[in-house]
Amino acid sequence: MSRAIVVPVIRELARCYQAFQRASDSHIRRTGLTPPQFDVVVTLGDTPGMSFKDLGSRTLITKGTLTGVVDRLETRGLAERIACPGDGRSTLVRLTPEGDRVFRDVFEPHLAFLAPAFEEMPECGRKELEKRLKQLREALEKRSDELGRQG
Amino acid sequence: MSRAIVVPVIRELARCYQAFQRASDSHIRRTGLTPPQFDVVVTLGDTPGMSFKDLGSRTLITKGTLTGVVDRLETRGLAERIACPGDGRSTLVRLTPEGDRVFRDVFEPHLAFLAPAFEEMPECGRKELEKRLKQLREALEKRSDELGRQG
DNA sequence: TATTGTTATACTCTATAACTATA
């Protein structure tokens, strides 16, 4: 009976992630960005930029959608496309100085807002949580691979 | 410096939830349902039905959107609206027998598919993860409340 | 007056597949 094994953890995982989303949403919206756009800005933050392919695999946004999301960020002057020196097929995306400013203005205060929630847990608890989440993630990724192999 | 406290756990939480989503998605799509529709079906499963208000707060789907999602489930014959006996303003939503069949046909196999990932972790690890996730969620919910109180 | 759900609008995201250009 897999139900008793899977459901309690999944429920808490989903509810915890929902709570994180809910606590984050209003902060995110102050930037005028949608959640996918914010996701891209945070993923590009503190990097020299990356290809659409890499950006897509990190954000789980498929390529067709990513074109539109990056278009809108480019329209707002927050991101820019650069030709990839090594491969003419590939395009790099990076934050503009204005995009970097938004990243810094929003991300750190956002973390500071969330911090009290994390400080309620002792450091060893956070380490434990981090370790277990990583363990579960790796196991889940193996399941996805398994599915891919079977069709 | 809140960054060192918040980022590692948030990153693992987000990546773990992404991995869960990715492993779930293809199973979900076999039903022909979108993720929000599946969310509603799972939330209604094994219940006698609930109001739009309750359904919305559990799924984090806002009321205007929920009307449309339930409309589509109703069109497919998976859910139905019932007038609330006690309160004329309220409408209850519940699964039809066909909706219940979809819930049973999809949900249990879905759990069985995910189970091996959870079984890699010892039971005490799952309990620990569950406990820590709940602890973090409750702390995050307090942050949201705090935000609501401040505007 | 406050609450529940619907409607209307405009925008964004999404899946899918055909397409261009490079490799």
Added chain:
DNA sequence: TATAGTTATAGAGTATAACAATA
């Protein structure tokens, strides 16, 4: 032939706000 990204299309979700019916 395969890969990276764009374009096109149709459908779905989203925020927001105005609305009707009921409490």
